[in-house]
Amino acid sequence: EIVLTQSPGTLSLSPGEGASLSCRASQNINSRYLVWYQQKPGQAPRLLMYDTSSRATGIPDRFSGSGSGTDFTLTISRLEPEDFAVYYCQQFGISPYTFGPGTKVEIK
Amino acid sequence: QITLKESGPTLVRPTQTLTLTCTFSGFSLSTTGMGVGWIRQPPGKPLEWLALIYWNDDKRYSPSLQSRLTVTKDTSENQVLLTMTNMDPVDTATYYCAHYSGDYFAKYFDLWGRGTLVTVSS
Numbered sequence: 001e002i003v004l005t006q007s008p009g010t011l012s013l014s015p016g017e018g019a020s021l022s023c024r025a026s027q028n029i030n031s032r033y034l035v036w037y038q039q040k041p042g043q044a045p046r047l048l049m050y051d052t053s054s055r056a057t058g059i060p061d062r063f064s065g066s067g068s069g070t071d072f073t074l075t076i077s078r079l080e081p082e083d084f085a086v087y088y089c090q091q092f093g094i095s096p097y098t099f100g101p102g103t104k105v106e107i108k
Numbered sequence: 109q110i111t112l113k114e115s116g117p118t119l120v121r122p123t124q125t126l127t128l129t130c131t132f133s134g135f136s137l138s139t140t141g142m143g144v145g146w147i148r149q150p151p152g153k154p155l156e157w158l159a160l161i162y163w164n165d166d167k168r169y170s171p172s173l174q175s176r177l178t179v180t181k182d183t184s185e186n187q188v189l190l191t192m193t194n195m196d197p198v199d200t201a202t203y204y205c206a207h208y209s210g211d212y213f214a215k216y217f218d219l220w221g222r223g224t225l226v227t228v229s230s
Binding site for chain 1: 147
């Protein structure tokens, strides 16, 4: 089973600042199958990025993804008020299709 | 427009069997590359992937829960069922179903239901 580790657990930032979220896998993942979701309180997760760096429909370009192998990063260039949420990575490379534990981006 | 909606009991007694239904529209589960996944989230905790059923009836399960899980599809009714046996209070969670789209180039859950909270308590 591929274990995904996300860091930091919590990121305290102000609107306008940039954010860098890490997702590290216990073994190599095909980057085509690394996905990011955003989840706000009381809501279902929303697809943000797929194929490591492709933005899902309607996702603004302040969100970007990068990485390969075991190290992947979600970057938010300038935080907007609506970006404060929990972010999860997930891999579809090998079943079980595990999620990371999430990074909470909170308002400082 | 793809939509999914979970339905089922909100309260289950310990040792009982839970059956959840995901009713969807906007796609056919007989289309190559499509699937429906189940994910749960205990209150205040992270997402946990449970199962995925593909258009060709192939199935994948979380190894830690595989002995308790069964996922089936009714293509004509646009429904996917998840059955979980021997429920325990630790299974209290919001259960989501999600539309899966996958091919060689990418795989993801692109649309999710709103989820249904299942509480396990005597």
